[in-house]
Amino acid sequence: MFDNRSEKEFLYSFLGEVIKAGATTVNIADTVGYNCPREFGQLITNIKAKTPGIENVIISTHCHNDLGLATANTLEGAYSGAREVEVTINGIGERAGNVSLEEVVMAIKCRKELLGGLYTGVDRRHIVMTSKMVLFQSFMHIMIIYLISTWLLIKFVLALLKVEEYSGMQVQPYKAIVGANAFSHESGIHQDGILKNKNTYEIMSPEDIGLHRSNESGIILGKLSGRHVLKSKLSQLGYKIDGTELNDIFSRFKSIAETKKVITDEDLIALVSD
Numbered sequence: 001m002f003d004n005r006s007e008k009e010f011l012y013s014f015l016g017e018v019i020k021a022g023a024t025t026v027n028i029a030d031t032v033g034y035n036c037p038r039e040f041g042q043l044i045t046n047i048k049a050k051t052p053g054i055e056n057v058i059i060s061t062h063c064h065n066d067l068g069l070a071t072a073n074t075l076e077g078a079y080s081g082a083r084e085v086e087v088t089i090n091g092i093g094e095r096a097g098n099v100s101l102e103e104v105v106m107a108i109k110c111r112k113e114l115l116g117g118l119y120t121g122v123d124r125r126h127i128v129m130t131s132k133m134v135l136f137q138s139f140m141h142i143m144i145i146y147l148i149s150t151w152l153l154i155k156f157v158l159a160l161l162k163v164e165e166y167s168g169m170q171v172q173p174y175k176a177i178v179g180a181n182a183f184s185h186e187s188g189i190h191q192d193g194i195l196k197n198k199n200t201y202e203i204m205s206p207e208d209i210g211l212h213r214s215n216e217s218g219i220i221l222g223k224l225s226g227r228h229v230l231k232s233k234l235s236q237l238g239y240k241i242d243g244t245e246l247n248d249i250f251s252r253f254k255s256i257a258e259t260k261k262v263i264t265d266e267d268l269i270a271l272v273s274d
Contacts, residue, residue, distance in 0.1 A: 028082070038076070045081065131171060183218045185201060230246070
């Protein structure tokens with residue numbers, strides 16, 4: 001395993017020797033998460049161009065997230081010719097973690113036109129379920145995605161156990177793809193956009209990753225919500241309210257929202273009943 005701090009000519013020569021000795025996969029690791037995407041992609045390009053026998057083996061990557069660039073580096077490596085990428089569920093791993101399976105899979109799905117036609121065989125509907133699970137042994141969390149030509153096939157090689165019950169590792173609410181807030185909308189302008197067209201603020205479908213929201217729109221009523229979303233929510237509850245009455249309810253709604261983070265249906269019903 002090598003990273004971009006290795007002396008390059010030695011790296012090409014060494015890889016050539018291990019290939020000559022029978023290696024079928026060579027793993028290029030950004031072990032301390034030091035690389036930026038451009039240089040990591042260039043490293044893979046150079047390895048392909050300057051390593052004897054490289055055409056006969058699979059180039060694999062293993063990226064850490066110390067600078068928050070693990071996903072970007074992995075994607076750049078894949079675009080540049082890596083055909084196996086090592087990922088982990090929820091990005092768990094040493095120090096700041098490894099690259100997240102869910103981020104790689106969904107980035108390729110959403111932006112495949114920029115990634116040379118790469119796509120995956122992953123059933124994305126199981127992403128949320130998988131996120132709520134974790135591997136039994138701390139080190140054995142690596143999962144491998146094989147990139148064969150322009151095809152990604154995920155290979156689950158280890159048993160999974162419930163994350164809350166066995167690892168004590170909670171997914172942060174703002175985690176991309178699988179965080180609790182990833183498909184929630186609290187800002188008034190965002191909520192207005194969602195009501196008009198979901199695609200305005202949702203670049204992927206929650207159902208596509210197996211997320212089924214109790215609130216179909218993902219809208220969270222709070223102090224940042226505006227009249228439009230309040231009126232829409234009241235309408236869903238069976239109240240057709242407009243004009244002065246809506247203004248009055250909205251004013252009282254904002255007062256409650258200053259002291260209560262999330263406004264429930266019961267709160268709204270109480271407001272209308274007062």
